[in-house]
Amino acid sequence: MxxxxxxxxxxxxxxxxxxxxxxxxxxxxxxxxxxxxxxxxxxxxxxxxxxxxxxxGFINLHTHTELSYMKNKLPRKKGFVGWLEAMIKSKKTEEDKNTIIASAQKGIKDMASYGTVAIGDISNTLISCELLKNTMPLSVVFFENYALNKERACLVKKELQDTLIKLENGCKPIKMTPTAHSVYSTNGCLIEFLANKQPNNPFSIHFLESEYEKPFINSQGKLFELLDGYGLVDTKLNYKDIFDYLKDINAYRKKTIFVHCVEANNSDLEKIKEIDSTVCLCPRSNKFISDTLPNIYAIEKSGVNIGVGTDSLASNDDLNVLNEIRYIYKHFNIKPQKLFRWITDNPAKALNLNLGxxxxxxxxxxxxxxxxxxxxxxxxxxxxxxxxxxxx
Ligand SMILES: [Zn+2]
CATH class of the missing domain: 2.30.40.10 (Urease, subunit C, domain 1)
Structure with a gap:
């Protein structure tokens, strides 16, 4: 003592x-x-x-450590669709697994040196469970799944039904919980399954990151055209309000971390607040990808719980969540005490962590x-x- x-x-x-x-x-x-x-x-x-x-200690509420090997590989300020195209192209060339693990490990070590003690890590491969257990054991790994094509999405759902418990156990002592990537990358049948699998755990979703997401759920716009062009769209959506869609697929659930919210309006923020959920800001990533920033004043004024994440090195220069609030401090007139809450108590609440x-x-x-x-x-x-x- x-x-x-x-x-x-x-x-x-x-x-x-x-x-x-x-x-x-x-x-x-x-x-x-x-x-x-x-x-x-x-x-x-x-x-x-x-x-x-x-x-x-600080909490980085949203990052993807397994993408650390992508540092300096993707274009800046080309808009969301341009960035996504580059990402899809880059993922087609398989990277050496050892390089991926070594970069993720470096990312985690760097974060610890910045005073980060827990992260919300989005992972498709679960490699971070092993890497986090000694450095940041309170972290939550969000096992992210996506599949837009209905047949593929239902197959992923079936596979997960058989394997999730084993994967969860394999991650221990790190807490792993299933999550969905976004409404534009994941078919409703899979989002519904993922959002309800662990109803008391936090659930994380990339949300209103670009101006193309609302048109997407109405089968319009550049993002819809890109994914349709890849032959991935087989369920045409016809929604004006993204929350109507989430409600219809039974994915409007409490304890959701809505990551980005660049295009969220007051009515969207009200709906996030109603379900005791969190907005996770990643402003440097938004600047990197789309040369834009979320309306942080409106988000703050809405009274919703706010956390901050760095996103990955595919869209940021470092994984230092303190630099993320330094960036907000430079561009918005928000009191320092509040900004530090956004990387301590608030993300702890979002991740169900008893930390502070x-x-x-x-x-x-x-x-x-x-x-x-x-x-x-x-x-x-x-x-x-x-x-x-x-x-x-
Ligand atoms: Zn992300």
């Missing part, structure tokens, strides 16, 4: 001064005013970190040495790197 001392701590979504944290391994035993802790806990070693801010500097929660040591009375601004405005350490 030890007491962690730092000028400031970030606890329960707030920056606090003159507090101490009592930890035992990775569990927070107590957090309180310094004088009260010192009175209650005698003879316990104090680790004095000095002037700066202590966090329990609060009593009885799990926490890791992530400390930034700062010099001013505005330490969060200082971390956001400068490229400060954290000291990460094992709590004892």
């Amino acid at each position: 030890e007491i962690l001392k730092s000028e400031y701590i970030f606890s329960n979504g707030k920056i606090l001064k003159d507090y101490l944290v009592v930890v035992d391994k990775n569990t927070v035993i107590d957090v309180d005013k310094s004088n009260l802790i010192l009175k209650s806990y005698n003879n316990i070693k104090i680790r004095d970190l000095g002037y700066g801010v202590l966090f329990g 500097l609060q009593k009885n929660k799990a926490a890791y040591g992530v400390f930034f040495a700062t010099n001013t009375p505005q330490p969060l601004e200082e971390i956001l405005e400068n490229q400060l790197k954290p000291l990460t350490f094992k709590v004892q």
Whole structure:
């Protein structure tokens, strides 16, 4: 057991001064005013970190570590359809498995060095289960499936019915849960199955990432034409409202992480909020792919739970979720305390994680040495790197 001392701590979504944290391994035993802790806990070693801010660790809510080998391979700012075409083309040439694993491993190691302690990792291959278990054991691996063609989608569903439990067990101690890629890549029969397989687990879906997604569910637009051109569309949809579609396929469910929401309007955000779900922002990925950004003010104003992810290195320069909020801070007038909530408490809620500097929660040591009375601004405005350490 030890007491962690730092000028400031970030606890329960707030920056606090003159507090101490009592930890035992990775569990927070107590957090309180310094004088009260010192009175209650005698003879316990104090680790004095000095002037700066202590966090329990950051969460990258949406990334694809297995795509790390694609760094610098795809074009920037070519629009979503151009990027997707390049992605499909690039996936046709099979990459060496060892290269894929080594790149994913590097991605995870880098994230840990940035102070990330858990991720929501989208995986088609499940290679990350093994890689995450020692570095970030609280992570959630979303086993992502897709198939637009109905016959293929039903086949995938049947295969999953037979194999999911075995795959889930194979991932332990990492929590694995099935998920769908998006409405434009996955037939309704498969989305329905995936969304309802584990109704209490979080479910993640790429959502309204581009201006082509709403026309797609009405069988129109460039994305529809591209996929139709590949011969993948055999179920023509005729919907004006994407939530009507989700309701019809029984996939409008609580605890969903709606990733991107670049094209979400107020009515969409209201519907996300109604089912106690989360919007995951990945603004640097949106800038990379489509040279656009989500309406973060409207999303924030809607009161919906917000988390932040980096997406993959196929559409970003690094997997540092702190850089993602630095980017938001630079382009939007949003208070630092709120931004740090978007990479701590809020994504913890989205992933059902009991993580943070609060009593009885799990926490890791992530400390930034700062010099001013505005330490969060200082971390956001400068490229400060954290000291990460094992709590004892
Ligand atoms: Zn993604």
